[in-house]
Amino acid sequence: MKIKLKNYCDEWSEHDIGETSDIVFAVLKELSGDEVLFVYRSGNRSEVYDSDTNGRHTDYDDGSCVVFSEGKWDDEFLIEHEVKDLSKGLEPDDVSPKKAPDAKANDEPKRTRITNAEAYKTAEERARAFNNYCDKCSDSHGDCKPHIQCHYCHFAWLDLEAEEEPLPCPFCGSRCLVIDGSMIGPDRHGVRPYSYVKCESCGYESIATNDYVKSGIKDIIAAHNRVAKAVMAAKKEGER
Amino acid sequence: MFKFDIYDEDGYYTTITGDDIEDVMDAMKHDLAFHTELYSGEVTIKGGKVEEGADQ
Numbered sequence: 001m002k003i004k005l006k007n008y009c010d011e012w013s014e015h016d017i018g019e020t021s022d023i024v025f026a027v028l029k030e031l032s033g034d035e036v037l038f039v040y041r042s043g044n045r046s047e048v049y050d051s052d053t054n055g056r057h058t059d060y061d062d063g064s065c066v067v068f069s070e071g072k073w074d075d076e077f078l079i080e081h082e083v084k085d086l087s088k089g090l091e092p093d094d095v096s097p098k099k100a101p102d103a104k105a106n107d108e109p110k111r112t113r114i115t116n117a118e119a120y121k122t123a124e125e126r127a128r129a130f131n132n133y134c135d136k137c138s139d140s141h142g143d144c145k146p147h148i149q150c151h152y153c154h155f156a157w158l159d160l161e162a163e164e165e166p167l168p169c170p171f172c173g174s175r176c177l178v179i180d181g182s183m184i185g186p187d188r189h190g191v192r193p194y195s196y197v198k199c200e201s202c203g204y205e206s207i208a209t210n211d212y213v214k215s216g217i218k219d220i221i222a223a224h225n226r227v228a229k230a231v232m233a234a235k236k237e238g239e240r
Numbered sequence: 241m242f243k244f245d246i247y248d249e250d251g252y253y254t255t256i257t258g259d260d261i262e263d264v265m266d267a268m269k270h271d272l273a274f275h276t277e278l279y280s281g282e283v284t285i286k287g288g289k290v291e292e293g294a295d296q
Contacts, residue, residue, distance in 0.1 A: 171269045194276070205273050223279035227272060230283045234244050234268070237288035238261045 166197045166221050170231035174201030178221065197224035243290045244268065249281030 166176040176197045196207040197220065206224040242264045246253040254271060258264040268285075272278060 171265060202269075204269055206279055207274050207276050220279070226281075227279060227283045230285045231265075231268065231272070234285035234287065235261075235265065238242050238244075238264065240288060 164221050164225055167225045167228040169199035169202060169204050170228040170235070171204050172199060172202040174199050176200065176224065195220045197221060241290060241292060242288065244285050244287035246271070246278075247284040247286070248278050249283075253278065 166178060168174060169176055176199050179196050179198055194207055196205045198205045206220075206227055241257060241259050242261050243255065243257045244264065245255050246268075256264055256267045256271060258267060
């Protein structure tokens with residue numbers, strides 16, 4: 001099986017699935033039709049791609065990767081799949097030929113999406129998921145376990161048992177992180193604790209100080225989501 | 241042109257206008273970021289494409 005990759009310059013290249021001199025590909029999930037979620041590994045770096053250009057990727061320098069796929073805004077975004085350690089090489093199952101799509105598959109929805117809220121319904125499930133993901137999470141600060149008090153992590157909402165996960169950035173569609181427990185000021189109100197949801201790509205930050213949001217990070221995620229929905233609605237109006 | 245009125249929980253907050261939707265969204269992004277009062281309650285953004293001089 002061959003797979004097509006599109007790089008940041010919109011150039012396509014075709015590769016065999018399998019191991020070449022320094023490249024390993026593993027199909028992790030067949031999404032539908034021509035789309036597959038796959039891992040690209042070169043040296044100690046792993047990147048995860050969705051074969052269509054809507055998919056995001058992430059890098060983990062230790063060769064491991066958390067596999068996820070993120071769709072467009074209106075797809076309610078996130079799927080977490082599984083954690084695979086590629087540092088020990090690929091298992092035979094990882095390099096599986098893609099099945100030809102049959103007629104029944106064509107009738108199915110283009111892609112099955114599930115949100116974190118749907119996937120982890122109980123506090124126990126959320127805590128377990130947070131531990132699993134955060135062990136591998138290398139967002140910005142490397143392994144975020146040592147930074148757990150500041151919750152600099154997209155998956156912090158699981159640990160915090162918030163009802164909602166932060167919606168993607170309404171301006172660029174990228175994943176948002178949750179940052180809790182920093183300080184703002186001093187200004188005329190003194191030094192105050194604040195928390196915010198921050199886009200990991202374009203830098204948009206929805207800041208809330210404890211003056212405004214009394215019950216902490218849960219409400220801060222909800223506040224971010226309220227504004228994000230309003231912006232998306234405005235965006236749609238503007239596109240009409 | 242594009243015109244959006246932003247309302248926070250207490251009512252009217254600000255208006256953002258511009259000829260290019262990308263520029264308007266960029267201005268909205270900078271206007272929303274860091275403004276803590278906007279995050280205390282419901283936020284409504286009304287507007288869209290308007291004819292030149294329609295609001296005069």
